[in-house]
Amino acid sequence: MDLSIAAILALDGLTNGAVYALLALATVLLFAVTRVIFIPQGEFVAFGALTLALLQTGKVPGTVWFLLALALLAAFADIAHGMKHRQPAMRIAKNAARTLAIPAIASALAIWLAPRNPPIWAQALLTLALVTPFGGLISRLAYESLADASVLVLLIVSVGVHFALVGLGLFFFGAEGFRNPSFWDTRFSAGPLALNGQALIIFIASLALIVLLWLFFERTLAGKALRATAVNRTGARLMGISTSGAGRLAFTMAAFVGALSGLLIGPTTTIFYDSGFLIGLKGFVAAVFAGLSSYPLALAGALGVGLLESFGSYWASAFKEVIVFSSILPVLLWRSLRDPQSEEH
Template sequence: MNAQIMVLLGQDGITNGAIYALLALALVMVFTVTRILLIPQGEFVAFGALTMGAIQSGRPLLVAWLTVGLCVATAALDVAGLLRRHGGRRRPWWPLLKLAYAGAMAWIGFQLPLASWPQLAQAGYTLVLLVPLGPLLYRLVFQPIAAAPPLVLLIVSIALHVVLVGVGLLAFGADGAHTLPFSDDGVELGALHLNSQALWVVAVSLALIAALFLLFERSLYGKALRAAAMNRLGARLMGISPVFAGQAMFLLAAFIGVLSGLLIGPVTTIYYDSGFLISLKGFVGAIIGGLVSYPLAAGGALLVGLIEAYSAFWASAYKEVIVFVLIIPVLLWRSLTSGHIEEDEE
């Protein structure tokens, strides 16, 4: 391995690590606020890339029916809640807004020539179509069991992942998607050519990481959201809605996942089941951060990307094994250095 190959592998590692860092931050963000380990985070990535690929290839946008179905289901739950409270809900128009949104997304997806739209407009529609899946899934799946033990939430999260993988197969088929790059230009630094898409990935990832850090570590609003996970009753008494906190976190997680899918779609081919492996590498980074530290999670994810890139050169057949083996020493170190608090018996 010469210096040029090392630099090229480092570029690939940083590009992949930037995506893993975003997913690691999303996992930490959701876990610290809702106590939910969001296993389906990778499905947002896969759905984002596959939806963009379906739009660009002119294929039917069947995933729009998922959004429509979730909107109808959650609207029915909202109406049932209105009837139980005899109209006491503050937002009686909310179910109608959901149905109007579902109708608009279906009409745009099936009636308009999306393949002829500019690429940024296609990306915008993909975000508008898929990002609301986050709070819709929270409302339908997790909100009724928000007070359940973390183990129950984990089991439900795994079940939701399995369901979404099946939905992905039905909506997109077994073929992969490789989308068009947002820019064909590159940057020449001596003998090194920096791919423009890699620069997009790194720039957007750094911007999102900085924004999330400022939100949760420096803003009063972010700290209030984190307080909702520590004491749901206390947060409610202080005027912080745990329901709103959960839906907000799922909205941000879906946005990060779909945007990550749009960014890596031109870099690699994404399949309906690719999301799990991608999010699992982000999970390794989140574990390095102890599922609580945003900077450590981002740094750990970047380390995962670099190790994966160099492992692919030295031992490509074992690169996945090498990456996931990283979890073992990290867990051992945290087990030996952190205190243990026994749970109170109920």
């Protein structure tokens, strides 16, 4: 391996690592706020890429019908909750309408726009509008009733949600893979390196989102409420912060990050209905490097995973996944020796 090949592999690794960084940050955010190790994070990636792919063909994606079904289930759950606690009828109706509003508007736009083949940027925005609400709805239906359960129970629920989303992805998108067109086809050359426009978009979008997340947590009231919930759920509840609302917001942000990652990675690789699992798992590996608690370490871990995958594919392409996932073992061993924890009761 000469220097030019190493530079090309490093660029490829950093490009993939930028996407893994977004998924790692979403994983850390969700675990910090809700204690949920969210295995299906990668499914948001697949849903985002495949929704855009179907919009490119002029078809209404199955994401629309799935979103409406989840919204209706969540609305019925809101109505049942309100009736159980004897809330006023007007308040019950407002809660149900609030749950249905955004999914209904996004679905109506998709049904109207899909056959008209709008520009790719409009299709990308529509994809984000369709996939992002999944986060809050999944939180409402699968996790809120178990908010005080142990981490192990929440992990088991995450595995169940993962299998459900993979099966639904096969039903809605089929077994065929899709590769989306690039958002920017321009190529830049610097010696042996050739940087295409899509890779540049990945770097810019990842950096911009990381900066926006930092500003959100540091400068906004909602961000500070999420931080307070992450530090002490009971204390945050006593101070008037809705922990269920914080959980829904965290899941919604994670869904947005996953959908955006799907848009970014879709032009660089063929995405199938089950491709999100491996992609999300690599983000999880990066989050484990950070102990599921540190955003800067998650970013560094994601870049490391991307570089390890890139160079591993050069030396032993058949074992690149084994190399990436085996790297988590010494990290877990080091953390178990460094921070021994008593068993959770």
